[in-house]
Amino acid sequence: MTVLAAQRLSLTLGGKPVLHAVEAAFAAGRVTALLGPNGAGKSSLLACLAGLQHPVAGRAMLGEGDVRALPAQQRARRIGFLPQAADVHWNIDVATLVGLGRLPWRGRWGETDEDRAAVTQALAATGMAGFARRGVEHLSGGERARALLARVLAGRPEWLLADEPLASLDPAHQLEVGAQLRAVAAAGSGVVLVVHDLNLAARLADDVVLLRDGGVIAAGPAATTLTATLVGETYGLTVETGITASGQRYIVPVATTS
Amino acid sequence: MTRLSWWLLAGVLLAAALSLAAGKVWVPLDAWTAADPRSIIIVELRLPRTILALAVGAGLGVSGAAMQGYLRNPLADPGLFGVSSGAAFGAVCALYFGYAVQAWLLPGFALAGAAATMAALALIAGRSGSLILFTLAGMILTSITGSLTALAISLAPTPFVASEIVTWLMGALTDRSWDDVRVAVPLIAAGIALLARTGRSLDALTLGEQAARSMGVDPRRLQLAVIAGIALAVGASVAAAGIIGFVGLIVPHLVRPFAGHRPSATLLPSALGGALLLTVADCVVRLAPTVSELRLGIAMSMLGGPFFFYLLVSMRRRLA
Numbered sequence: 001m002t003v004l005a006a007q008r009l010s011l012t013l014g015g016k017p018v019l020h021a022v023e024a025a026f027a028a029g030r031v032t033a034l035l036g037p038n039g040a041g042k043s044s045l046l047a048c049l050a051g052l053q054h055p056v057a058g059r060a061m062l063g064e065g066d067v068r069a070l071p072a073q074q075r076a077r078r079i080g081f082l083p084q085a086a087d088v089h090w091n092i093d094v095a096t097l098v099g100l101g102r103l104p105w106r107g108r109w110g111e112t113d114e115d116r117a118a119v120t121q122a123l124a125a126t127g128m129a130g131f132a133r134r135g136v137e138h139l140s141g142g143e144r145a146r147a148l149l150a151r152v153l154a155g156r157p158e159w160l161l162a163d164e165p166l167a168s169l170d171p172a173h174q175l176e177v178g179a180q181l182r183a184v185a186a187a188g189s190g191v192v193l194v195v196h197d198l199n200l201a202a203r204l205a206d207d208v209v210l211l212r213d214g215g216v217i218a219a220g221p222a223a224t225t226l227t228a229t230l231v232g233e234t235y236g237l238t239v240e241t242g243i244t245a246s247g248q249r250y251i252v253p254v255a256t257t258s
Numbered sequence: 259m260t261r262l263s264w265w266l267l268a269g270v271l272l273a274a275a276l277s278l279a280a281g282k283v284w285v286p287l288d289a290w291t292a293a294d295p296r297s298i299i300i301v302e303l304r305l306p307r308t309i310l311a312l313a314v315g316a317g318l319g320v321s322g323a324a325m326q327g328y329l330r331n332p333l334a335d336p337g338l339f340g341v342s343s344g345a346a347f348g349a350v351c352a353l354y355f356g357y358a359v360q361a362w363l364l365p366g367f368a369l370a371g372a373a374a375t376m377a378a379l380a381l382i383a384g385r386s387g388s389l390i391l392f393t394l395a396g397m398i399l400t401s402i403t404g405s406l407t408a409l410a411i412s413l414a415p416t417p418f419v420a421s422e423i424v425t426w427l428m429g430a431l432t433d434r435s436w437d438d439v440r441v442a443v444p445l446i447a448a449g450i451a452l453l454a455r456t457g458r459s460l461d462a463l464t465l466g467e468q469a470a471r472s473m474g475v476d477p478r479r480l481q482l483a484v485i486a487g488i489a490l491a492v493g494a495s496v497a498a499a500g501i502i503g504f505v506g507l508i509v510p511h512l513v514r515p516f517a518g519h520r521p522s523a524t525l526l527p528s529a530l531g532g533a534l535l536l537t538v539a540d541c542v543v544r545l546a547p548t549v550s551e552l553r554l555g556i557a558m559s560m561l562g563g564p565f566f567f568y569l570l571v572s573m574r575r576r577l578a
Contacts, residue, residue, distance in 0.1 A: 081468075086465055090520065155473075
């Protein structure tokens with residue numbers, strides 16, 4: 001089983017240290033949530049894991065090798081990356097948008113049957129099959145977020161790294177897309193998400209990594225890591241946790257401690 | 259090739275035939291093979307002029323499409339945002355110092371000027387795709403190169419050099435010879451070939467720079483290809499025909515809806531559409547009932563200005 005890992009990874013952006021000696025490991029077949037307050041370095045860590053940032057020290061490892069040592073096309077095939085609040089600059093239709101996810105696979109002679117099958121499957125998985133011919137500008141925020149997720153899924157990556165993929169969705173679609181992300185992990189891929197919603201993280205994630213000020217506060221299985229103490233320490237909050245009648249864990253911020 | 263491209267190609271062939279026949283003297287197309295005295299009009303005047311119109315139009319059209327795709331900005335145009343002015347300044351330097359006697363020096367200077375301004379635009383606004391940043395940078399570059407050109411004109415050693423510069427700046431394809439074709443066409447073709455290869459990266463850039471990099475696009479290589487391709491196509495076009503604006507704005511905008519708004523799919527139709535537009539426009543200026551021939555650059559501005567205005571009005575809700 002391959003592992004994606006940060007090894008003593010430090011990152012500086014514009015002269016400002018963003019991550020200090022972060023140690024974290026992510027397992028294939030599981031959903032891991034990166035949690036932490038604004039500016040904790042969640043998005044930066046995700047970008048490093050995707051090979052998009054150059055750490056000043058340490059490295060991001062995919063299996064036995066440094067992510068940044070992979071040829072760009074290999075990396076693009078193995079790691080699917082969904083940036084935060086992604087723009088779509090032209091009014092292409094949804095099928096074309098999702099087809100962009102096949103670019104790392106595309107040979108010189110254009111689309112193959114496998115490309116088309118992957119696009120169809122990604123559209124179906126995100127519930128966007130009915131929107132295939134719709135222009136991106138005519139989608140609602142939630143539809144657009146699902147189409148963008150479908151773009152990454154179409155690449156059938158071993159690793160899916162997504163920066164707040166559920167942020168602009170209503171609760172019903174959050175659950176639906178969340179279930180889809182869990183299905184991706186169940187099929188064997190590793191899923192790493194930046195999440196802001198603690199309850200969503202508790203529901204979706206197998207593992208969590210709690211970040212604060214560019215360092216790891218705690219990491220481990222969600223059930224034992226999302227405790228009132230650790231979450232409180234990470235965010236500077238007093239939180240209460242509990243279990244709903246249907247067995248869902250919930251985490252409610254009560255007051256700030258700082 | 260798509261159906262759109264075939265239609266445009268048919269249009270280009272018709273326009274080229276018209277361009278060979280049309281002018282102060284109408285020459286039937288069969289005149290050029292026979293020992294007809296009019297064949298010299300076609301072979302020595304109309305044919306090089308038509309080839310230049312096709313090449314310059316294709317170069318400007320594909321440059322506009324690539325620039326719009328690269329900057330993710332539907333208002334980008336090499337003529338409006340400094341690249342043509344940069345090329346013109348380079349060429350004016352060559353004229354000013356009298357370097358134009360060497361056939362390749364003027365295009366060389368124009369290429370350098372176009373490359374410098376395109377590089378400045380790409381460095382300032384290429385990474386972010388910000389509309390405001392790009393517009394301001396383009397405005398400032400246009401005004402800097404424009405004032406430097408004006409300086410060169412005002413300091414011209416003789417009135418003859420000054421008038422030579424001014425006439426040339428206005429943009430035209432009048433009296434171009436096979437020599438101009440031999441210099442310009444290979445350079446423009448090389449530029450088009452470079453830009454045609456950027457299609458896949460431009461598609462990926464639709465999702466922003468970070469997503470494009472995650473899909474394996476090398477932003478530095480793309481930037482180099484765009485700068486070099488546009489410098490070749492626009493620099494050589496300006497060297498051959500002076501400043502002709504708006505082709506790169508109008509054509510990609512018109513073909514984009516038929517190409518599904520996909521940047522890579524607009525490149526070839528924009529080249530064909532640019533060739534078609536400029537060849538037709540060049541026929542129109544030849545046939546216009548004016549005392550001296552209407553300048554092609556001015557005619558395109560008169561057509562393009564209102565079009566730009568229409569674009570702004572139709573986009574104002576999105577831009578605001």
